[in-house]
Amino acid sequence: MHDEPDHSPTSSTDAAPRHGSDQWLDGLSPATRVVAGGREPRVPGGSVGSPLVHTSTYHADGDVVYARSGNPTWTAFEATLGSLEGGLATAFASGLAAVDAVLSLVPLGGVVVAPASAYNGVVGTLDHRAVRGELTVRYVDVTDTAAVSAACEGADLLWLESPTNPLLEVADLPALTRSGHRAGALVACDNTFATPILQRPLEDGVDVVVHSVTKYLAGHSDVILGACVTGTGDTAADLTERLRVHRTLRGAIPGPAETWLALRGMRTLALRVERAAATAAFLAGRLRDHPAVERVRYPGWGAMVSIEIAGGPEAADRVCGATDLWVHSTSLGGVESQLERRRRIPLEPTTTPENLIRLSVGIEDPVDLWSDLSRALDLA
Numbered sequence: 001m002h003d004e005p006d007h008s009p010t011s012s013t014d015a016a017p018r019h020g021s022d023q024w025l026d027g028l029s030p031a032t033r034v035v036a037g038g039r040e041p042r043v044p045g046g047s048v049g050s051p052l053v054h055t056s057t058y059h060a061d062g063d064v065v066y067a068r069s070g071n072p073t074w075t076a077f078e079a080t081l082g083s084l085e086g087g088l089a090t091a092f093a094s095g096l097a098a099v100d101a102v103l104s105l106v107p108l109g110g111v112v113v114a115p116a117s118a119y120n121g122v123v124g125t126l127d128h129r130a131v132r133g134e135l136t137v138r139y140v141d142v143t144d145t146a147a148v149s150a151a152c153e154g155a156d157l158l159w160l161e162s163p164t165n166p167l168l169e170v171a172d173l174p175a176l177t178r179s180g181h182r183a184g185a186l187v188a189c190d191n192t193f194a195t196p197i198l199q200r201p202l203e204d205g206v207d208v209v210v211h212s213v214t215k216y217l218a219g220h221s222d223v224i225l226g227a228c229v230t231g232t233g234d235t236a237a238d239l240t241e242r243l244r245v246h247r248t249l250r251g252a253i254p255g256p257a258e259t260w261l262a263l264r265g266m267r268t269l270a271l272r273v274e275r276a277a278a279t280a281a282f283l284a285g286r287l288r289d290h291p292a293v294e295r296v297r298y299p300g301w302g303a304m305v306s307i308e309i310a311g312g313p314e315a316a317d318r319v320c321g322a323t324d325l326w327v328h329s330t331s332l333g334g335v336e337s338q339l340e341r342r343r344r345i346p347l348e349p350t351t352t353p354e355n356l357i358r359l360s361v362g363i364e365d366p367v368d369l370w371s372d373l374s375r376a377l378d379l380a
C-alpha cells in the first residue's frame, strides 16, 4: 500500500481539516441527518444556511492555510454525507475523481477484483491502468458470491457496486466484504445507485464508500461532484488521511459552488428517494405487462429500472426519441425522469444488452410518467 510522501503544502493536520463529526445526530434517522447535518453552530445572529465560501487562501495561523487543502463549504457537505453514511466523508471534483482516489490506495502492480458490469467509467479507468501495467484486474459476476470470493485470493482491492449500473444486479455486501477482508483486500463500494437513504455499506463492514454525488445526492442535474466515505475507527481515519493527501496533491478538489449546490440539493434527498422509489415500483409493475418490453430489471427497491425492448436496439432508440416528459439524456438521479439506451455510448461494457434502456425515475407525477412512457413504448 502506498501514497505520495507527505510533501503537501500544509502540515498533515491542515490536509485533514475539521471533520465536522456532528455527533449530536447519532441515533437520529437518515431523513433527519440529511437536513440537520453540517448545520452552522447556534450563534445568535449567525447564518442558518451554510455559507458559500469563495476563497483561494486564508489569513495566516488558522487550521487551513490554502484552499486546495480545505474549504468550509466542503466541511459542511462532508459533515452531512459523513453523518448519513456513518463515517468520514471527503469530497472530490467528480465521482470518477473519488474512484481514482481509492485506486491510488492500491500498490503499483496490485490486483483489483471488480464487477464486469461496473459503471463504464470505472471499467474504463481500470482498463486504462491495466494497459499501463499499473495494476491487474480480475472481472467477476458480482452476483456470484462464491466466484467473487474465490477471485479475492491475493487481491489488494475488492471493488463492489450494488445495484450495478445499468444491470441493477445486487451484490451480497456483508458476505463479499468478509471474503475480501479474509483475503487481506481493502473493500470499496460504489453506493451511487442505492444512496445512503436505502443502503449504508459501512454498516456491512465495507472500508470505503464511493459516490457520484452528481446523481441522487446533488439530485438536480446541475453539478458534477464525487465523494469517498470511510468508517470512524483508527484504520479508517488513516484511510481518510490518505484520501485527503491524494486530493490535495493531485488537485482533485471540488469547487465551492458545486459543493454548495450539492449540499443544498442533498437536504431533500430522503424525500426525493422515497417518492422516486415509490414511482419506480409502480412503473416496474406496469412495464412488466407492456408487450414491447421483453424484460424488466428492477431489484424491488430503489428508483432505477432497466428494461429490454423486444424489438431490439432500433426499437429502443425509437422509444427514447418519442417521449415528451422523460428526458432523453445520459446520467441519472435528478428530479426529472431520464432514459437512455446505454449501448449508444461506445465505452459501455458489452455485458449491457444492446436493447437495454436505463430509466432513472424522477419525482414527477407517476401517472403522467406512465402515460408518456407507455405512449412511447407503443411506437417501439
Ligand SMILES: *Cc1c(COP(=O)(O)O)cnc(C)c1O
Pocket (backbone or CB within 6 Å): 094, 095, 096, 097, 119, 121, 161, 165, 190, 192, 193, 211, 212, 213, 214, 215, 224, 225, 226
Ligand atoms: C456516474 C457514475 C460514476 C461517475 O461519477 P461522475 O460524477 O460522473 O464522475 C461512478 N459510479 C456510478 C455508479 C455512476 O453512475
